[in-house]
Amino acid sequence: MDAGLRLTPLKTSEIFLLKLLADYALFTRGRIRQKKMVGRCAVNKSACFLTVSLALLTVLLFNSLTYSDSTNFENNLGDMDVSYGIVIDAGSTGSRLFLYSWTSPSTDELISVRAVNDHNGSPVVKKVTPGLSTFGEKPEAASAYIKPLLDFAAQFIPEPKLGATPVFIFATAGMRLLPIEKQQILMEHLRKELPQMTKLQILDQHIRVISGRWEGIYSWIAINYMLGRFNLSKSVDKSKSESFEERSQTALSGEKMKRPKTAGMIDMGGASAQIAYELPLGHSDAATDGQENVQLLNLGCRDDDSRFRFRLFVTTFLGFGVNEGAKAYEKLLWKRLNSKGQAENSTETDNGKGDAKVPTVVDGCLPVNMLKLSHPQENYDQFVRKGNGNWNSCVSDIVSLLFESNSKCSPTKECFFNGVRAPPQLSLSDVELYGFSEYWFSVDDVLSLGGKYEHDKFEQKAKEFCGQPWAVIKRKVKAHFYQKADSERLETQCFKSAWIHAVLHNGFHVDEIQHHFQSAFRINGQEVQWALGAIIYQMRYFPLFAESKGSQPKQKSRIRPLFSAGPSVFYFLCVLSLAALLIRILWKAKQRQISVAKRRDNGKIVKYWRLDDELSNSP
Structure with a gap:
């Protein structure tokens, strides 16, 4: 059937x-x-x-x-106006496949993209482990690793359309850590071998390692597409005019068009953090266009059409994700422990393995009386961190790490952290911002404050959690008090909540009270994935292709066969x-x-x- x-x-x-x-x-x-x-x-x-x-x-x-009338076959397997595309996010811990379908209403609009659903109404997603980067020493095995993903997706694509379905394999964090030569060899194996393994469209330029910068751009596209911020309007309700801005350029037809303001995003990962937001039209081009972090972006199918043209500030902060931040913080504690004053005030604790006692340092980033054995690097000796739950002290230590390498500019509002120069005369407090990944998990898993961000409430709950004795927290766990959090989350919650707070307010200078920030995991019920932004950008010229092939959707006849509406x-x-x-x-x-x-x-x-x-x- x-x-x-x-x-x-x-x-x-x-x-x-x-x-x-x-x-x-x-x-x-x-x-x-x-x-x-x-x-x-x-x-x-x-x-x-x-x-x-x-x-x-x-x-x-x-x-x-x-x-079954879900998006998996776009209502009808025989509908020749529906196209399909595959994006594989080849990350450090695994590779995830996403399947999308789209139609092209006209050359005056973006393609209409939807996630393809399976028979149960869930998005067609499949993940394989480990990460693609683990094949750096055996690149000949990489194609066999990717093939099950392609075979899985092919089940949800009409047979006649397999050859016209592009596959984008974009490798990210893990692959960037490999030497360039190994990256190139692995990519070449995929480009040569995959076309022999599948009927899907495999093109050399669609298989590559992308930068963290482009990850941020794709995320920004996905978020604003899901929010409907790319929808154009000829006229706008004056009562809602604050959420719209008029484009300085006109459409090809000469009409003045308006669109909603776009939202910015901050994605806090484990290894890096990324930020992307649109620079307003009134912002001086001369002041920003020379910056390396300003990206000109056009999502339209015509390069001379300014309606979908954007100027973004986008950058990635490698080494400033929460996990890398935790490593840097442990090194900071070790340095303090070995300084003269701290060494005199330190104590020693049994490491629990019968070995000699190790030095102990008081740590504000752990709950009260929680003990954690740390070993920052091979050339660092072990030491024990003993929590005192001083959340304010933890935030202060993190701020010192954020601006440790600000040699290019002083730690003022002219610069973000790590020496990144901020766009002049523009405050992120005035930008609608969405925080993802750790900005959701660190706010919601333990504190249950996901969504609209209220600084005072967040700070109060973060302090209350960190100020508890560790024994009390463990008793609450047995009583199922923290049902959304696992043990790793509970152990690191103090530090992570302080880290995202310091990055947001000290690193990006977002005001604690006057701001437009909120944390998010889903938008309109769908999980945000940068893969959606990738397919929108990569297929932006598709309307022109469809028009040249004469495959634009035609107006359907009002006279329909009896069974055309289904059983x-x-x-x-x-x-x-x-x-x-x-x-x-x-x-x-x-x-x-x-x-x-x-x-x-x-x-x-x-x-x-x-x-x-x-x-x-x-x-």
């Missing part, structure tokens, strides 16, 4: 209903056999049969309402027909019963008349 026309199995309740109907039919049939009236029996048999048939078709009708319509018409027939048969049966009753009554009257005549004529 065509996967796009699959009917869901009958539920237990539906099977039980059918059994009751069948039992009722058999019972009625037995009652009918006991009757002597042949004509009435025939009517009852017909009515019984039609009743059971009607009930059966009704059940099938409701069952057919679950007819539900067919079942519905059957139910209506049988219902009408059943009503007609029952009406005839009722009329026949009335007629028989009248004949009986007339017979009785005639009989009474005859009896009366006989009595009258008797002597």
